[in-house]
Amino acid sequence: MADHVSMALVGCGNIARAHWRGIRYHAPRIRVTAAVDADIDRAEAMAARTGAKAFASLADALVDGDFDAVDLMLPHDQHEAAAVECFAAGKHVVLEKPMAQDLPSCERILKAAERAGTVFMVAEQAQYWPDAREARALIDGGEIGAVITARACFYDPLNVDPAQPRPWRFQLARAGGGISIDGGAHWIRPLRMMLGEIDEVIAATGRHIADMEGESWAQALFRFRNGVVASFNALLHASPVANTEDFRITGSRGEIVIEHGREGRLLLFNAAHPDGKTVMRTFPGKVDSYGAELHDFSQAVLDGKALEASPAFSLGELRTALAMYRSVESGRWEKVWS
Ligand SMILES: NC(=O)c1ccc[n+]([C@@H]2O[C@H](COP(=O)([O-])OP(=O)(O)OC[C@H]3O[C@@H](n4cnc5c(N)ncnc54)[C@H](O)[C@@H]3O)[C@@H](O)[C@H]2O)c1
Structure with missing residues (x-):
């Protein structure tokens, strides 16, 4: 072998x-x-x-x-x-x-x-983010009680050399959409890991970057099968912005916050930690997640291990983005899986 x-x-x-x-x-x-x-x-x-x-x-x-x-x-x-x-x-x-x-x-x-x-x-490296996994474990462990609502915020800096030809991800025919179908996936996957499957979405999107055909910002609500509604905010920013939180999960007895950036922390707020306890740092785990995903793949090939996330499961982020695009057209909630 x-x-x-x-x-x-x-x-x-x-x-x-x-x-x-x-x-x-x-x-x-x-x-x-x-x-x-x-x-x-x-x-x-x-x-x-x-x-x-x-x-x-x-x-x-x-x-x-x-x-x-x-x-x-x-x-x-x-x-x-x-x-x-x-x-x-x-x-x-x-x-x-x-x-x-x-x-x-x-x-x-x-x-x-x-x-x-x-x-x-x-x-999808977010499947291996230690902070997303830890958040799920804290929720499962009852640390914040029943989840009431959640927020995902994906603010990504525009990183384009104007001297180069228009990048493929700015062309709808090549990318299939804008920020939601692309980097948005890394914020949708952790929401699914933490809250379960998304049932339906309603969205508004827009374009503020001249050369980009797909949406460069998106605001959406996701209703999960368990009834929880979360917001998804995504923005490609060409000018300076303040730091954001990647995720905020609010429960009946506390809250989990995952901060953005290399200095980011996962914080837990509840009766035992009213001022917030630093449960973990989010780096280097986030960077190392690419290696974890490829190691998972090698184990599947060599040992027959089941992948952490199947290809069928991975359709969830794409389906969510596509449902957002349908919602922009219809002005209504759109189902993700049917
Ligand atoms: N997981 C993440 O965090 C993450 C981040 C960025 C991109 N991505 C994904 O990775 C993929 C690539 O994105 P990228 O940002 O690296 O793009 P990129 O444009 O930087 O790189 C793509 C490369 O493919 C080459 N290429 C294009 N067509 C080819 C062909 N037919 N045969 C051989 N080479 C070809 C290009 O020359 C280029 O070097 C996309 O699916 C994107 O969504 C994932």
Whole structure:
């Protein structure tokens, strides 16, 4: 039985650096043997970091590369074609979120995965955030009583070089939406981890960044199956803003706050801790979560371990974003799962 998974990193852009760091420090059973990018300079730079061989296309890598698994980190409009090609070649696949831009595309990917019978994971590092897991444990342990309401706040700095061509994530046809379908997923997943499944949503969105076709801000309410209603606020900001809390979960006997940023803490307020107890720091756990997710994947491939979150579960963030978009059109609450 193999003691490691050999892997191709496909798409050597922004998130690939975080995945490589995760593999290097936290996923010891993965060896990177191929680095693929349509921009060969990026592929070569990643190859130099990892000791892998560089390829300018996935097709070439599938013919000449030596790997059992792929980590697909591509623009959203490339997800389906790349995943289906890799499953047809019998590879195990990690695919960055969202699985695809729409549900029919996700269905085709899921069918290809089933036919291949290999491991399929949709990468969502928030599943491994120690603070989100701890918050869930505190809620389950009754520390804040019954949850009354919650708030998720995702303020992301705009990070675009105006000298470069318009990025793919600013183009609706390539990204499938704006901030909600993209980074918003990392705030929706912890809400689902803490509060359960989302039943329906109502949303307003807007655009305040000229070049971005999708929404650059979103305000939404999520009603969970247990009746709890949470707010979701997302904003891509081009100008300075004050610090925010990532999450605030308010219960009948107390409150949990997860602060934003590298100095962030998880705080618990209740009768025993009326001024707030620091339960944990949120870093470096948040950064290390990429490694935890890839380690989980390697265990699924090598040991047959069940993934922490199945591909079907990972559709929840995409479905929530798509329901938000429908709600903007209809002006009504929209169901997430039907
Ligand atoms: N989990 C997270 O925190 C997180 C953060 C950022 C991005 N992402 C996800 O990662 C994926 C990639 O995002 P990114 O920000 O790294 O994008 P990026 O633009 O920085 O990198 C994408 C890379 O793919 C290459 N590429 C494009 N089409 C290709 C093709 N057909 N074949 C080979 N290479 C190709 C580009 O040249 C580029 O280097 C997206 O799904 C995105 O949602 C996740």
